[in-house]
Amino acid sequence: MSFYEKKWWKEAIGYQIYLRSFKDSNDDGIGDIPGIIEKLDYLKDLGVNLLWICPFYKSPMDDNGYDVSDFYDISEDYGTLEDAKKLIHEAKLRGIRIIADLVMNQTSDEHPWFIESRKSKDNPYRDYYIWQKGKIVDGKEVEPTNWASFFGGSCWQKDELTGEYYMKIFSKKMPDLNWANPNVRKGMFDMAKFWLDLGIDGFRVDAVAHIARSTEFEDSTMESTSKYKPDWRKFSNLPRLHDYLKEFNQEVLSKYDVMTVGEVGGGALPTEAIEYAGLNSNELNMVFNFDHNWCNNVWDLKNPEDPVITNLAHMKDMFEKWQTNLYGKAWNPLYWLNHDQPRVMSQYGNVNKRVLSGSMLATALYFMWGTPFIYQGEEIGMTNYPFKTIDDFNDVSVKNSYQIAISEGQDKDRFIGFTAHRSRDNARTPVQWKNAPCGGFSTVKPWFQVNPNYVSINVEDEQKDPQSLLNYYKKVLALRKHPDYMDTFVYGTYEQVLRKDTTVYGYIRKQDKHVLVITNFFDCSVDVKLDYHVRKVLLSNYNEQHYDLKHLHLRPYESFVVELE
Template sequence: MKHWWMESVGYQIYIKSFFDSNNDGIGDINGITEKLDYLHLLGVNLIWITPFYDSPMDDNGYDVRDYYKVSNMYGTIDDFERLIEKAKSLGIKVILDFVLNHTSDEHPWFVESRKSRNNPFRDYYIWQDPKYVNGKRLEPTNWGSFFGGSAWKYDEATNQYYMKIFSDKMPDLNWKNPKVMDSMINVGKFWLELGVDGFRMDAVSHLERAPFIDSAFSKDIVLDWFKFSNLEGNHTYLKELNEKLFKPYGAFTIGEVGGEASIDEAIKYSSFTSNEMSMVFNFDHNWKNNVFDITDLKDLKVDVIGLKKVLSKWQETFKTIGWLPLNWLNHDQPRVVSHYGSMDYHSESAKMLATIMYMSRGTPFIYQGEEIGMTNYPFKSMDEINDVSTINSYHNQIKDRPNDKEMILKKSLMTTRDHPRTIMQWSSQKNAGFSQNKPWFHVNPNFIEINVSKQLSDPNSIFAHYQKLISLRRFSNYKETILYGDYQMILQDHPTIFSYIRKGPQKLVIIGSFSKDNETFDTNNLKFKKLVLSNYKDVILVNNKITLRPYEAIVYEVEESL
């Protein structure tokens, strides 16, 4: 069973920070169109664009006010149709975010819903009566929100609470109401008929709700994933969406199911026989270091063994029954070279991380700027933060632990979702070549050194390495092995070497070092035929042992085991 998306290389565009075509300081649709030639040069043939729908921008567009309208700040439907036309001329497929769990509180459905208890749109959302204890009005349950505080918001007009597991301005849709399903199917049809090739399904694991009973985890407000994550009803909704929307249009779908979805849940969502989605993003591998336990980045350590276990587990489980995305980050996670690499070996570590991820079985999704090694931003205060979840979480923690203010600040700044959202670094010119005017968000001070323009002219750049990796996947005689070959992790218990074998028409060994020191890789049971890829100019191989230099990455074609 082969599909076009298995042989694609994806690229996520965070539109607001990608490229500003009209110099208002905000990235836009025409900016993406202008840069499609760049993406074509990189070699990607699938792009995922984050929301550009009409929105009050409480959560950077994931709070949709009108699913059928492009936000004025991003352009028009006509602009989008031109983008689709150019993308198709370059052989680039386009998928969009489909925000299914919630809308903005300014969406016409919710504006109507909150007017009265008997409004026709009332049941588009989840409303519950208050709970009263000793005459005091309380939330219907003690469930917490992902963005801090309660998952309920009181609405005085009708003396009820609406559920919102994210921001107060993002009320949750009630998927038990068939009219919600019908309405969202119509939204999907609109964009598919405009020419999009599918959707990244935002927060898709949260469509169902458990009975409205307090969490036993605490008497206070508590975030209890089990009340609204990966519940059985989710699969019912997705099967119906697939049958009525995705399948008739041949749409590619990739779901965001988070770090709490088990392997078994992922199989239900996206095995070849699930009839729900093409594949799912999980985040099990995104936090395999000690970033939450430290306050100084010099103490950052990667759990390489843990990383290997997680990635190997997903590869092994899905080797015959489904397909996986390959990604280091998205718009919610830290820049990978800051998170798992080394600023002392910036280029080497960026190339090594790319090699060990994108030589795996699955469909790569490169996040904008990753291909040039963009890094986390040096945030110094909460005044520099834009992300609503970071701000809410910070203030909630300060309220609970006022004596820990300094530590809470440091941790918040290290882990904020704003790191990947800084401005794309196109050149060493003003505002990193993003706009002639002041950008909406920060430009990392290192844009002078780290930018697209500089790397395009350097055959040894990180960008050039990504090009080679993508070319190997799409056009080389190793394509079949890289795409569909077996995956076998070796040296599972080595604390710094990440290595695995891909076996198909050929046999490839992929080796990456997470160490700043030299490491030794024993090759006694391998007979090398050809060096396929390396991030150093040569390989030090003496007496059947490779000396791996700091963050070295090597791909060899090898003979069958001796």
């Protein structure tokens, strides 16, 4: 496949739905599939034509659906299989495609495979999961290795029935599948075919970087003060997983006109992304990386009350790294956040200047090359939640880390303060549809806290305001899809300008047109000079009609897109 070969998924505008928090249609406090159907016209009007929906499968909800107990059925929280079929049908009527979250790394401990696997060491399903004996150290039994879990503590959980440990790199209720077993691969491939035959258009592949494991179950020698070592390379981005993905592509994906985007997380290199999603890799179409998600000081704060400050120089380096190293070799997704990161308005924007800073962020990101994915509520500038106590959180990983931190003598208030900046629960508060009880998400108390600022930040009010962030997002997406400029924005080259400037992010896209994008990332004025001439102003968040690039005075968060002569 050529990089410039036109594909629907290269030209699509994506939108991620965290189903539990999107829209409650039946007044039980939980978002559901009929709630998505109810909002399809809103999404079409926004300019979206691709939905990524987080897991809707049957699940005990230890991790909000990423712990699947039945891949072939819908969680009762979310509706029925008939609802899913109706959603697919109604979306297609509006020109909207749907990709589902494909959970490949683990199941729930309530999945029939695991129920069988834990019964005995010689059960036919034993090898569907990763079991190891404990080690004896100083006369005491300990875990097979000292590897950490992403959710805190060990990545091993002892099962008393057989006296062995199963691997679980996330929650103890989410045992990891053994992809080295061909029966596991066949089972997962058959499940994927089921959903593709039902009419979905592809998958976001969850935790795909972890489906291969080191076969040497030896302690990590990583230098760390932690009892369990966060040595993710023991089960992340290992070579053998590419064999599994090639087989998945050959057996399943190649037989359908679908798209796949994998989650490879932080630390992956562009060269590794090309292995996953290179034009001729025959694996996936693109992969999400997290390199640009933490370009600020939230992990370095000395006190929770200290200001969060964007490190634009680092962010520009990350954009340069992925925009230039993948161009012509692999496709790229564009996104500010997903369900696992804080709200972008609180990360990189200014909650007191929501429209200006939010429009700047949209301008900066969505004119680069790649397939955009807007996260629900981003388009109205939803912000982080004001967490005060551990009871305000829902995330199992936060609860686990809290217990560990308190047992080690950490201060409760400091833990809450730091976690409030960083927690993925920020992205999971219900969408604020209107200034009404529960933010219009539901008529009853929702499953999770509604941000109290729904009074001033909500879809209904922004739809009525021509100067709202929501209506600016519509302009961004309309320009990106404009027939005169789409080829340039989708397939054109990328070249940063003002590379050493620590206040302004800018770049030129070149194809049949030459388009310049300039954004002032901060709440200050700045003067810059560029040796170009403006042919036409395409978009400005100050509604400016003229720009002199040789004497350019940028106001706070000022951003614009211009066609160059």
